[in-house]
Amino acid sequence: MLFIQKLEEPTFLTSYIKKHPTANYESESFRPFYHVLKSTLIKEQKGLCAYCCGPISMDNSHNEHIEPQHQKDGTYSRRSLDYDNIVASCNSASTCGSRKGNNYDEQRFVSPLQKGCEQRFSYDPDGYIRGDEYTISLLNLNSYRLRQARKAVFKMIMNMRNDDIRSAFCCDQEQYWPYSNVISWYLREKCD
Numbered sequence: 574m575l576f577i578q579k580l581e582e583p584t585f586l587t588s589y590i591k592k593h594p595t596a597n598y599e600s601e602s603f604r605p606f607y608h609v610l611k612s613t614l615i616k617e618q619k620g621l622c623a624y625c626c627g628p629i630s631m632d633n634s635h636n637e638h639i640e641p642q643h644q645k646d647g648t649y650s651r652r653s654l655d656y657d658n659i660v661a662s663c664n665s666a667s668t669c670g671s672r673k674g675n676n677y678d679e680q681r682f683v684s685p686l687q688k689g690c691e692q693r694f695s696y697d698p699d700g701y702i703r704g705d706e707y708t709i710s711l712l713n714l715n716s717y718r719l720r721q722a723r724k725a726v727f728k729m730i731m732n733m734r735n736d737d738i739r740s741a742f743c744c745d746q747e748q749y750w751p752y753s754n755v756i757s758w759y760l761r762e763k764c765d
């Protein structure tokens with residue numbers, strides 16, 4: 574997981590809410606904005622899924638509500654249009670937002686919007702993510718596919734010096750390298 578620094582609420586969203594004070598994310602009038610919202614979020618997250626940090630594009634991601642829109646008790650979240658409750662997640666059916674569905678315990682969930690969230694997890698060279706069990710299991714962050722992807726990143730950086738890793742994988746400020754969570758953890762842990 575990487576901390577997501579939320580930017581200002583985009584102006585299209587501010588004006589929509591002003592014009593439609595009782596609307597929610599599923600309102601017909603909001604549908605035309607799904608696309609622009611997603612593109613704003615992907616840019617904000619520098620091209621990575623909010624949860625697994627895999628690469629995402631417009632075609633393989635969705636607008637993900639951290640507090641689910643449909644609550645377990647059958648009520649509808651009042652935060653469905655709250656910009657600080659929406660991130661972009663990959664569409665993998667077995668991990669991340671799709672896996673999380675409407676299951677969510679606010680007290681236990683480690684959100685990528687929480688400062689310090691990165692310190693709650695560590696990574697093994699075999700690709701496993703360790704740390705907060707509830708969040709790892711809810712998002713299925715130790716799926717075979719994700720372990721393989723992280724293992725490949727480890728393999729790539731393991732014999733490199735920190736400065737070389739930084740200049741090879743951390744220089745683009747607009748777009749993060751896939752699984753940058755592993756890279757930034759490794760750089761924090763390994764002092765050379």
Ligand SMILES: [Zn+2]
Nearest residue numbers: 622625663669
């Ligand atoms: Zn993901």
